[in-house]
Amino acid sequence: MSPNSLAACRLLRRLREGALTGDARSRLRAACVGPMAFLSLLVPAPALAQAYQCSIPVRIDPVRPPRAEGPVRKVPVARYVLAASWSPEYCKSARDKSSMQCSGRNGRFGFVLHGLWPEAAKGPPPQWCGAATRPKRDLIRRNLCMTPVPWLLEHEWAKHGSCMARKPETYFKVSNILWRSIQWPDADRLSRQEGLTAGDLREAFVAANPDWKREQVGIEANQRGWLKGMRLCYSRRFLPQRCERDDFGVPDSSQLKIWRGL
Numbered sequence: 266m267s268p269n270s271l272a273a274c275r276l277l278r279r280l281r282e283g284a285l286t287g288d289a290r291s292r293l294r295a296a297c298v299g300p301m302a303f304l305s306l307l308v309p310a311p312a313l314a315q316a317y318q319c320s321i322p323v324r325i326d327p328v329r330p331p332r333a334e335g336p337v338r339k340v341p342v343a344r345y346v347l348a349a350s351w352s353p354e355y356c357k358s359a360r361d362k363s364s365m366q367c368s369g370r371n372g373r374f375g376f377v378l379h380g381l382w383p384e385a386a387k388g389p390p391p392q393w394c395g396a397a398t399r400p401k402r403d404l405i406r407r408n409l410c411m412t413p414v415p416w417l418l419e420h421e422w423a424k425h426g427s428c429m430a431r432k433p434e435t436y437f438k439v440s441n442i443l444w445r446s447i448q449w450p451d452a453d454r455l456s457r458q459e460g461l462t463a464g465d466l467r468e469a470f471v472a473a474n475p476d477w478k479r480e481q482v483g484i485e486a487n488q489r490g491w492l493k494g495m496r497l498c499y500s501r502r503f504l505p506q507r508c509e510r511d512d513f514g515v516p517d518s519s520q521l522k523i524w525r526g527l
Contacts, residue, residue: 319372319374321406321409324406325402327402328416328418330423331416331420331424333423334424338393340385341386342383342391342428342429343384343386344383345381345383345501346382346512347381347499348495349494351493352366352367352373352376352413353375355493364413365413366414375452376449377413378411378440380440383429390428395427399419400419400437401433405419418437422437443499450466450472452466453523456522456525461521463514464516464518465521477505479517481505481506481508482496482498483508483514484515489522490522491521492523
Protein backbone atom coordinates (compact mmCIF):
# COMPACT_ATOMS: atom_id res chain seq x y z
CA MET A 266 0.00 0.00 0.00
CA SER A 267 1.39 3.42 -0.94
CA PRO A 268 2.25 6.09 1.68
CA ASN A 269 -0.71 8.16 0.50
CA SER A 270 -3.04 5.20 0.90
CA LEU A 271 -1.70 4.49 4.37
CA ALA A 272 -2.22 8.13 5.31
CA ALA A 273 -5.83 8.02 4.12
CA CYS A 274 -6.46 4.85 6.11
CA ARG A 275 -4.87 6.31 9.24
CA LEU A 276 -7.15 9.32 8.96
CA LEU A 277 -10.20 7.08 8.70
CA ARG A 278 -9.05 4.90 11.58
CA ARG A 279 -8.92 7.96 13.82
CA LEU A 280 -12.66 8.23 13.34
CA ARG A 281 -13.53 4.68 14.27
CA GLU A 282 -13.67 4.51 18.07
CA GLY A 283 -16.79 6.04 19.54
CA ALA A 284 -17.66 7.82 16.31
CA LEU A 285 -19.07 5.72 13.48
CA THR A 286 -21.70 3.11 14.15
CA GLY A 287 -20.28 -0.39 14.45
CA ASP A 288 -21.39 -1.40 10.96
CA ALA A 289 -19.89 1.62 9.24
CA ARG A 290 -16.75 1.30 11.37
CA SER A 291 -16.10 -2.24 10.21
CA ARG A 292 -16.59 -1.24 6.57
CA LEU A 293 -13.98 1.51 6.82
CA ARG A 294 -11.51 -0.90 8.40
CA ALA A 295 -12.14 -3.44 5.67
CA ALA A 296 -11.63 -0.83 2.98
CA CYS A 297 -8.08 -0.18 4.19
CA VAL A 298 -7.02 -3.81 3.71
CA GLY A 299 -6.59 -3.88 -0.07
CA PRO A 300 -4.25 -1.59 -2.03
CA MET A 301 -7.06 -0.56 -4.41
CA ALA A 302 -9.62 0.17 -1.72
CA PHE A 303 -9.12 3.88 -1.27
CA LEU A 304 -7.54 4.70 -4.62
CA SER A 305 -10.23 7.29 -5.21
CA LEU A 306 -8.98 9.18 -2.14
CA LEU A 307 -5.51 9.55 -3.65
CA VAL A 308 -6.53 11.73 -6.60
CA PRO A 309 -5.36 15.30 -5.90
CA ALA A 310 -8.27 17.71 -5.63
CA PRO A 311 -8.65 21.32 -4.56
CA ALA A 312 -10.06 21.51 -1.06
CA LEU A 313 -12.98 23.66 -2.12
CA ALA A 314 -13.83 21.66 -5.26
CA GLN A 315 -15.67 24.15 -7.47
CA ALA A 316 -16.11 26.93 -4.94
CA TYR A 317 -14.67 29.94 -6.70
CA GLN A 318 -12.75 32.21 -4.29
CA CYS A 319 -14.82 31.04 -1.34
CA SER A 320 -14.29 32.80 1.97
CA ILE A 321 -15.77 31.44 5.19
CA PRO A 322 -17.91 33.96 7.05
CA VAL A 323 -16.45 35.21 10.32
CA ARG A 324 -19.72 34.35 12.03
CA ILE A 325 -23.08 32.85 11.13
CA ASP A 326 -26.50 33.24 12.67
CA PRO A 327 -27.88 30.44 14.82
CA VAL A 328 -29.52 27.64 12.86
CA ARG A 329 -32.94 26.42 13.88
CA PRO A 330 -33.15 22.69 14.64
CA PRO A 331 -34.61 20.86 11.63
CA ARG A 332 -38.07 19.36 11.81
CA ALA A 333 -38.41 15.73 10.80
CA GLU A 334 -40.08 15.48 7.39
CA GLY A 335 -41.10 11.86 7.85
CA PRO A 336 -40.98 8.90 10.21
CA VAL A 337 -37.90 7.59 11.96
CA ARG A 338 -36.57 4.71 9.87
CA LYS A 339 -33.71 2.62 11.29
CA VAL A 340 -32.80 0.05 8.67
CA PRO A 341 -29.41 -1.46 7.74
CA VAL A 342 -27.22 0.61 5.43
CA ALA A 343 -26.40 -1.18 2.17
CA ARG A 344 -24.77 1.59 0.12
CA TYR A 345 -24.21 5.33 -0.04
CA VAL A 346 -24.85 8.22 -2.42
CA LEU A 347 -22.78 11.40 -2.49
CA ALA A 348 -25.17 14.01 -3.87
CA ALA A 349 -23.81 17.19 -5.47
CA SER A 350 -25.89 20.14 -6.64
CA TRP A 351 -25.05 22.46 -9.55
CA SER A 352 -25.24 25.78 -7.75
CA PRO A 353 -25.84 28.15 -10.73
CA GLU A 354 -29.02 26.26 -11.64
CA TYR A 355 -30.29 26.39 -8.07
CA CYS A 356 -29.55 30.10 -7.69
CA LYS A 357 -31.28 30.95 -10.97
CA SER A 358 -34.65 30.41 -9.29
CA ALA A 359 -33.73 30.58 -5.59
CA ARG A 360 -36.07 32.50 -3.32
CA ASP A 361 -33.21 33.92 -1.26
CA LYS A 362 -30.67 35.40 -3.66
CA SER A 363 -28.96 37.18 -0.76
CA SER A 364 -27.75 33.89 0.74
CA MET A 365 -24.10 32.88 0.88
CA GLN A 366 -24.67 30.39 -1.93
CA CYS A 367 -26.24 32.84 -4.35
CA SER A 368 -25.17 36.40 -3.44
CA GLY A 369 -21.53 36.17 -4.52
CA ARG A 370 -20.35 37.93 -1.35
CA ASN A 371 -18.32 34.92 -0.21
CA GLY A 372 -17.43 33.59 -3.64
CA ARG A 373 -19.23 31.84 -6.46
CA PHE A 374 -20.00 28.16 -6.50
CA GLY A 375 -20.16 25.40 -9.09
CA PHE A 376 -20.76 21.89 -7.75
CA VAL A 377 -21.52 21.92 -4.03
CA LEU A 378 -22.18 19.01 -1.69
CA HIS A 379 -25.85 18.46 -0.98
CA GLY A 380 -25.17 15.53 1.31
CA LEU A 381 -23.88 12.02 1.93
CA TRP A 382 -26.86 9.67 2.04
CA PRO A 383 -26.96 6.13 3.46
CA GLU A 384 -29.29 3.89 1.46
CA ALA A 385 -31.06 0.61 2.19
CA ALA A 386 -30.73 -2.57 0.14
CA LYS A 387 -34.43 -2.36 -0.74
CA GLY A 388 -37.13 0.12 -0.02
CA PRO A 389 -36.92 3.53 1.66
CA PRO A 390 -33.56 4.61 3.12
CA PRO A 391 -32.75 5.09 6.80
CA GLN A 392 -33.61 8.55 8.09
CA TRP A 393 -34.07 10.65 11.22
CA CYS A 394 -32.31 8.12 13.42
CA GLY A 395 -32.67 10.22 16.53
CA ALA A 396 -29.36 12.05 16.90
CA ALA A 397 -29.42 13.94 20.19
CA THR A 398 -26.28 15.96 19.38
CA ARG A 399 -26.60 19.00 17.13
CA PRO A 400 -23.57 20.24 15.20
CA LYS A 401 -21.87 23.21 16.81
CA ARG A 402 -22.09 26.51 15.01
CA ASP A 403 -18.34 26.59 14.29
CA LEU A 404 -18.50 23.09 12.76
CA ILE A 405 -21.21 24.29 10.38
CA ARG A 406 -19.21 27.42 9.59
CA ARG A 407 -16.07 25.42 8.72
CA ASN A 408 -17.99 23.38 6.14
CA LEU A 409 -19.64 26.28 4.33
CA CYS A 410 -17.23 26.27 1.36
CA MET A 411 -18.32 22.68 0.69
CA THR A 412 -22.03 23.22 1.41
CA PRO A 413 -22.72 26.98 1.54
CA VAL A 414 -26.09 26.61 3.27
CA PRO A 415 -25.99 26.50 7.10
CA TRP A 416 -29.47 25.06 7.57
CA LEU A 417 -28.81 22.34 4.97
CA LEU A 418 -25.71 21.13 6.81
CA GLU A 419 -27.74 20.68 9.99
CA HIS A 420 -30.60 19.07 8.07
CA GLU A 421 -28.28 16.55 6.36
CA TRP A 422 -26.79 15.51 9.69
CA ALA A 423 -30.19 15.06 11.33
CA LYS A 424 -31.84 13.22 8.46
CA HIS A 425 -28.97 11.19 7.01
CA GLY A 426 -25.80 11.46 9.08
CA SER A 427 -27.42 10.34 12.32
CA CYS A 428 -28.10 6.98 10.66
CA MET A 429 -24.41 6.29 9.99
CA ALA A 430 -22.43 8.13 12.70
CA ARG A 431 -22.72 8.94 16.37
CA LYS A 432 -21.31 12.44 16.12
CA PRO A 433 -21.83 15.20 13.54
CA GLU A 434 -18.06 15.76 13.46
CA THR A 435 -17.60 12.23 12.13
CA TYR A 436 -20.32 12.56 9.51
CA PHE A 437 -18.85 15.77 8.12
CA LYS A 438 -15.30 14.38 8.27
CA VAL A 439 -16.26 11.35 6.15
CA SER A 440 -18.22 13.62 3.79
CA ASN A 441 -15.14 15.82 3.44
CA ILE A 442 -12.84 12.89 2.70
CA LEU A 443 -15.11 11.65 -0.08
CA TRP A 444 -15.79 15.14 -1.42
CA ARG A 445 -12.12 16.09 -1.60
CA SER A 446 -11.30 12.87 -3.46
CA ILE A 447 -13.31 13.99 -6.49
CA GLN A 448 -12.10 16.03 -9.45
CA TRP A 449 -15.21 17.76 -10.77
CA PRO A 450 -15.43 18.27 -14.55
CA ASP A 451 -15.35 21.78 -15.97
CA ALA A 452 -19.09 22.24 -16.38
CA ASP A 453 -18.60 25.84 -17.46
CA ARG A 454 -16.63 24.64 -20.51
CA LEU A 455 -19.05 21.79 -21.20
CA SER A 456 -21.96 24.24 -21.14
CA ARG A 457 -20.61 25.80 -24.34
CA GLN A 458 -20.47 22.48 -26.22
CA GLU A 459 -22.93 22.10 -29.07
CA GLY A 460 -25.27 19.12 -28.76
CA LEU A 461 -24.21 18.38 -25.18
CA THR A 462 -25.63 15.14 -23.72
CA ALA A 463 -25.66 13.56 -20.29
CA GLY A 464 -23.20 11.03 -21.68
CA ASP A 465 -20.74 13.84 -22.44
CA LEU A 466 -20.85 14.96 -18.80
CA ARG A 467 -20.37 11.39 -17.56
CA GLU A 468 -17.45 10.96 -19.96
CA ALA A 469 -15.85 14.17 -18.67
CA PHE A 470 -16.29 13.01 -15.08
CA VAL A 471 -14.71 9.61 -15.76
CA ALA A 472 -11.84 11.26 -17.64
CA ALA A 473 -11.11 13.38 -14.57
CA ASN A 474 -11.61 10.42 -12.19
CA PRO A 475 -10.21 7.29 -13.91
CA ASP A 476 -11.21 4.97 -11.05
CA TRP A 477 -14.88 5.63 -11.75
CA LYS A 478 -17.10 4.09 -14.43
CA ARG A 479 -19.98 5.72 -16.24
CA GLU A 480 -22.58 3.47 -14.63
CA GLN A 481 -21.45 4.71 -11.20
CA VAL A 482 -22.20 8.35 -12.01
CA GLY A 483 -25.74 9.68 -11.77
CA ILE A 484 -26.98 12.89 -13.40
CA GLU A 485 -30.06 14.82 -12.32
CA ALA A 486 -31.75 17.19 -14.77
CA ASN A 487 -35.04 19.06 -14.63
CA GLN A 488 -37.89 18.57 -17.08
CA ARG A 489 -36.45 21.19 -19.42
CA GLY A 490 -33.09 19.42 -19.60
CA TRP A 491 -31.07 21.72 -17.35
CA LEU A 492 -28.44 20.13 -15.09
CA LYS A 493 -29.49 20.10 -11.43
CA GLY A 494 -26.73 17.92 -9.97
CA MET A 495 -24.81 14.66 -9.89
CA ARG A 496 -25.01 11.58 -7.68
CA LEU A 497 -21.99 9.38 -7.05
CA CYS A 498 -22.78 5.84 -5.96
CA TYR A 499 -20.76 3.97 -3.34
CA SER A 500 -20.87 0.47 -1.88
CA ARG A 501 -21.04 -0.34 1.83
CA ARG A 502 -17.23 -0.14 1.81
CA PHE A 503 -17.28 3.37 0.35
CA LEU A 504 -16.07 2.14 -3.03
CA PRO A 505 -17.65 3.26 -6.33
CA GLN A 506 -20.41 0.95 -7.50
CA ARG A 507 -23.13 0.83 -10.14
CA CYS A 508 -25.96 3.27 -9.45
CA GLU A 509 -29.50 2.16 -8.87
CA ARG A 510 -31.94 3.35 -11.53
CA ASP A 511 -33.27 6.30 -9.53
CA ASP A 512 -29.77 7.51 -8.68
CA PHE A 513 -28.44 7.08 -12.23
CA GLY A 514 -30.95 9.62 -13.49
CA VAL A 515 -31.08 10.65 -17.13
CA PRO A 516 -29.57 8.30 -19.74
CA ASP A 517 -26.46 9.12 -21.75
CA SER A 518 -28.51 9.99 -24.82
CA SER A 519 -30.47 12.80 -23.10
CA GLN A 520 -29.77 16.33 -24.29
CA LEU A 521 -28.33 18.41 -21.46
CA LYS A 522 -28.06 22.13 -20.82
CA ILE A 523 -25.91 23.73 -18.12
CA TRP A 524 -26.70 27.15 -16.72
CA ARG A 525 -23.42 28.96 -16.07
CA GLY A 526 -24.68 31.86 -13.99
CA LEU A 527 -21.22 33.44 -13.84
